[in-house]
Amino acid sequence: SQTIHQWPATLVQPVGSPLSLECTVEGTSNPNLYWYRQAAGRGLQLLFYSVGIGQISSEVPQNLSASRPQDRQFILSSKKLLLSDSGFYLCAWSGGAGTEAFFGQGTRLTVV
Amino acid sequence: AQSVTQLGSHVSVSEGALVLLRCNYSSSVPPYLFWYVQYPNQGLQLLLKYTSAATLVKGINGFEAEFKKSETSFHLTKPSAHMSDAAEYFCAVTSPGAAGNKLTFGGGTRVLVKP
Numbered sequence: 001s002q003t004i005h006q007w008p009a010t011l012v013q014p015v016g017s018p019l020s021l022e023c024t025v026e027g028t029s030n031p032n033l034y035w036y037r038q039a040a041g042r043g044l045q046l047l048f049y050s051v052g053i054g055q056i057s058s059e060v061p062q063n064l065s066a067s068r069p070q071d072r073q074f075i076l077s078s079k080k081l082l083l084s085d086s087g088f089y090l091c092a093w094s095g096g097a098g099t100e101a102f103f104g105q106g107t108r109l110t111v112v
Numbered sequence: 113a114q115s116v117t118q119l120g121s122h123v124s125v126s127e128g129a130l131v132l133l134r135c136n137y138s139s140s141v142p143p144y145l146f147w148y149v150q151y152p153n154q155g156l157q158l159l160l161k162y163t164s165a166a167t168l169v170k171g172i173n174g175f176e177a178e179f180k181k182s183e184t185s186f187h188l189t190k191p192s193a194h195m196s197d198a199a200e201y202f203c204a205v206t207s208p209g210a211a212g213n214k215l216t217f218g219g220g221t222r223v224l225v226k227p
Contacts, residue, residue: 043217
């Protein structure tokens with residue numbers, strides 16, 4: 001069966017520090033991969049998605065970047081965090097067209 | 113372009129009462145529709161999905177939803193609320209041609225269950 005792992009679960013980082021969140025998927029190949037963010041009291045905002053190794057599409061301009069160095073690995077990064085980067089970050093994967101997305105357990109990021 | 117509107121950011125129901133969460137979508141092509149549930153500090157869990165088969169879809173935990181093309185709606189219901197149904201619920205849409213099979217989510221509805 002397929003599983004998705006996302007870590008860390010919680011993270012407190014100072015403003016201006018770098019960020020690296022990692023997500024890995026097991027039990028499937030060539031998944032579509034996604035990074036979403038939930039700000040407090042708001043819905044899910046799609047940040048990035050990837051349809052293959054090295055292929056990254058950005059949905060919104062921001063202080064973050066994403067990379068997919070391996071088929072089932074998706075990384076969210078920042079060189080210098082801002083207070084506004086605080087939120088709940090969710091990684092997800094899906095298969096072909098019309099299939100549902102499966103979500104990781106999320107990372108609560110607090111920038112102080 | 114796709115969009116989803118969930119009417120009511122908060123819903124309060126009594127235990128044992130009907131749960132009704134509203135979702136309206138906009139899509140230029142036949143959509144695929146989903147309902148997810150999220151418990152505090154957790155990821156999203158799929159409740160049910162519509163992918164152009166039966167219009168009445170049954171999901172987990174006693175939930176069901178009906179696809180109504182004429183009303184562009186996909187409302188979620190449960191006949192009798194349980195305390196464990198307290199959570200946030202998200203409706204989502206994608207379509208056959210969506211790049212990367214991206215899901216577009218509604219703003220969510222937080223459900224409070226009163227004893």
